[in-house]
Amino acid sequence: MREQRAESKEQRAKDTDKKRLGFVLRPVIIALWLALLFLPFRGIKDALILFVTLSILLFIFRALSGYAKTLTEKFNVIRQSVSSGLETVYARPKTPRFVAYLLLLGFILSVPFFAKDYFIDVLILAGIYVILAQGLNVVVGFAGLLNLGFVAFYAIGAYSYALLNTKMGLGFWSALPLSVVLASFSGFLLAVPALRLKGDYLAIVTLGFGEIVRLVLNNWDSVTKGPNGIGGIEPPYLFATPLGGLSYYYYFILAFVALTVFMVRRVYKSRTGRAWVAIREDEIASSSIGINTTAYKLYAFAFGAFWAGAAGALFAAKMQFVSPESFTFMESVLILSMVILGGLGSIPGVILGAVILVILPEMLREIQLYRMLALGSGLVLLMIFRPQGLFRPGRLSRLAGESRYLMGGKGVSFRS
Amino acid sequence: MYLLEVRDLTKHFGGIRAIEEVRFRVMEGSITSIIGPNGAGKTTLFNCLTGITQPTKGRVSFLDTEITGFRPSSIVKLGIARTFQNIRLFKEMSVFENIMVSQHCRTGAGLFASILRGNAFKKEEKIIEEKALEYLELVGLEDFAETLSWNLPYGSQKRLEIARAIATEPRLMLLDEPTAGMNPQETSEMMELIKKLQELGKTIILIEHDMKVVMGISENIVVLDHGVRIAEGTPGEIRKNPLVIEAYLGKEH
Numbered sequence: 001m002r003e004q005r006a007e008s009k010e011q012r013a014k015d016t017d018k019k020r021l022g023f024v025l026r027p028v029i030i031a032l033w034l035a036l037l038f039l040p041f042r043g044i045k046d047a048l049i050l051f052v053t054l055s056i057l058l059f060i061f062r063a064l065s066g067y068a069k070t071l072t073e074k075f076n077v078i079r080q081s082v083s084s085g086l087e088t089v090y091a092r093p094k095t096p097r098f099v100a101y102l103l104l105l106g107f108i109l110s111v112p113f114f115a116k117d118y119f120i121d122v123l124i125l126a127g128i129y130v131i132l133a134q135g136l137n138v139v140v141g142f143a144g145l146l147n148l149g150f151v152a153f154y155a156i157g158a159y160s161y162a163l164l165n166t167k168m169g170l171g172f173w174s175a176l177p178l179s180v181v182l183a184s185f186s187g188f189l190l191a192v193p194a195l196r197l198k199g200d201y202l203a204i205v206t207l208g209f210g211e212i213v214r215l216v217l218n219n220w221d222s223v224t225k226g227p228n229g230i231g232g233i234e235p236p237y238l239f240a241t242p243l244g245g246l247s248y249y250y251y252f253i254l255a256f257v258a259l260t261v262f263m264v265r266r267v268y269k270s271r272t273g274r275a276w277v278a279i280r281e282d283e284i285a286s287s288s289i290g291i292n293t294t295a296y297k298l299y300a301f302a303f304g305a306f307w308a309g310a311a312g313a314l315f316a317a318k319m320q321f322v323s324p325e326s327f328t329f330m331e332s333v334l335i336l337s338m339v340i341l342g343g344l345g346s347i348p349g350v351i352l353g354a355v356i357l358v359i360l361p362e363m364l365r366e367i368q369l370y371r372m373l374a375l376g377s378g379l380v381l382l383m384i385f386r387p388q389g390l391f392r393p394g395r396l397s398r399l400a401g402e403s404r405y406l407m408g409g410k411g412v413s414f415r416s
Numbered sequence: 417m418y419l420l421e422v423r424d425l426t427k428h429f430g431g432i433r434a435i436e437e438v439r440f441r442v443m444e445g446s447i448t449s450i451i452g453p454n455g456a457g458k459t460t461l462f463n464c465l466t467g468i469t470q471p472t473k474g475r476v477s478f479l480d481t482e483i484t485g486f487r488p489s490s491i492v493k494l495g496i497a498r499t500f501q502n503i504r505l506f507k508e509m510s511v512f513e514n515i516m517v518s519q520h521c522r523t524g525a526g527l528f529a530s531i532l533r534g535n536a537f538k539k540e541e542k543i544i545e546e547k548a549l550e551y552l553e554l555v556g557l558e559d560f561a562e563t564l565s566w567n568l569p570y571g572s573q574k575r576l577e578i579a580r581a582i583a584t585e586p587r588l589m590l591l592d593e594p595t596a597g598m599n600p601q602e603t604s605e606m607m608e609l610i611k612k613l614q615e616l617g618k619t620i621i622l623i624e625h626d627m628k629v630v631m632g633i634s635e636n637i638v639v640l641d642h643g644v645r646i647a648e649g650t651p652g653e654i655r656k657n658p659l660v661i662e663a664y665l666g667k668e669h
Contacts, residue, residue, distance in 0.1 A: 270541075271524075271530065274513065274516060274520070278509070278520075281505075282505070282507075285486075285505070285506065286517075288504075289502075289519025289520060312434055395513070397587075
């Protein structure tokens with residue numbers, strides 16, 4: 001008995017030793033890895049300097065974050081006692097969150113009043129990518145179908161508007177439904193043969209589809225003008241005034257983002273969304289509870305492509321110019337990264353992922369040559385330390401929070 | 417009246433004869449057990465009945481409808497539900513959501529309805545929620561509604577599988593080894609549950625290895641060995657059948 005206890009003590013000591021070692025070693029390893037990445041660009045001397053400074057910085061950061069943890073714990077105790085006191089006053093524990101949302105909304109709405117044109121421009125692009133990423137989120141995040149050629153639908157949406165506008169003189173509002181329908185129809189067309197395949201095979205087929213669309217746009221000179229692209233596309237008109245100004249277009253995109261999030265969220269928390277998630281979790285089981293898996297995968301493809309088409313039309317209207325250059329495979333990868341970074345299946349997560357991956361490279365412009373390197377390594381680190389992405393997917397049912405009351409307060413939730 | 421009729425059902429995987437000309441009939445409201453040594457073709461039989469695999473030959477009719485060749489979702493809609501031997505829950509969904517999604521084939525809200533959220537949609541959602549709670553109470557999992565299904569203990573996961581099958585509102589339930597890996601306490605609780613299902617008017621076919629369960633609750637037993645039906649009858653008849661004894665214990669030397 002005593003021996004056993006001694007042994008476990010030893011074990012525990014070993015464990016803490018290991019933890020301490022990891023505490024020092026981890027920052028060093030991360031710094032070493034980053035330094036190695038930079039080595040080919042700046043030579044051994046700069047890499048060494050980077051290594052030393054980074055490991056010290058990371059170590060300090062870790063030490064501080066450990067300290068911060070104990071601080072937040074203490075703070076939480078205080079906050080809890082305060083909030084339980086407040087609860088009796090307000091009887092509404094959700095208030096602080098509500099205020100935070102209101103502040104955020106205020107900030108988003110007031111951006112054009114203080115920001116530089118450049119920043120508004122970046123935000124408009126971010127908005128377009130949010131719509132795109134939400135579309136891909138439906139396919140990859142909800143239904144679990146890996147799509148590496150999503151940019152194809154974006155391209156189809158953009159070119160549809162470009163062609164309908166420049167060749168047939170259709171305005172934005174009459175061309176938008178057509179381009180969206182065309183994009184979702186092409187999603188449907190791709191899905192019909194592709195849905196016989198699963199996982200990696202599906203990914204390869206979608207990748208091929210993306211390339212086909214880009215190559216067609218690049219080579220069908222008589223219609224798409226090939227690599228020269230199509231210029232002179234009209235901006236959308238609202239009440240007979242063109243939305244040429246940046247701040248107008250900013251609000252315009254914002255409205256579209258809101259519409260996208262609203263609709264995707266509603267579909268997610270419904271019979272259709274639940275069926276998608278069930279297919280992602282287990283296809284055979286979902287067919288054995290009566291879900292027509294083929295049909296629902298088709299819906300996912302078409303619904304995702306619908307938003308990509310809308311984003312494409314918005315992009316063409318914003319840039320007033322489209323060329324195949326904007327729709328390369330790298331774009332597909334970027335959109336997929338947004339979804340994975342934000343958290344597969346999480347609507348707020350994907351918004352954040354898209355905004356980060358548009359804004360961050362712009363902010364990193366100061367380090368020019370290295371920005372993509374820094375971004376890439378940042379993504380790698382994120383995937384190592386938080387593979388599920390920034391956010392976890394939200395609950396599927398309207399009941400979610402309330403069911404706890406329905407269940408007499410006994411419900412257990414493992415999702416934070 | 418016979419609810420299910422299986423005629424000369426055959427399934428070959430390449431050269432392997434998984435099941436060979438199996439035939440049996442199931443009375444409405446009865447409990448039928450399918451037994452046999454490992455690899456006898458029991459699960460393949462279930463897969464053929466539910467449309468997950470297509471039989472090589474033979475016919476299955478349910479309620480006088482020939483269902484061979486139907487896709488799994490249509491078969492469920494007609495009223496055949498199943499559970500799986502190796503649990504197949506929707507792991508990242510809560511227990512409650514598992515049951516909600518299982519009412520899929522009895523509900524009809526489409527994409528547009530869920531965006532517009534009219535009264536019909538809200539009413540349907542409310543019914544789905546109420547029924548989900550009801551089914552969870554039936555299997556005794558109402559306290560775990562908010563738990564993610566992979567966090568449930570093993571026995572409860574098996575119960576959730578059954579609840580999910582009930583949620584499709586079937587007339588016939590195919591249970592694949594519902595008591596596998598359970599302790600005696602859990603096994604007897606599962607037997608209670610199966611009897612309760614019968615009282616609710618469900619017809620049940622189960623694959624089972626635990627002879628206590630098989631002899632205890634089934635009215636009819638079908639014995640498979642190497643894909644062939646070697647015997648069929650009441651528990652008393654099966655216990656005495658020399659072919660069955662041979663299949664399980666081997667030939668006397």
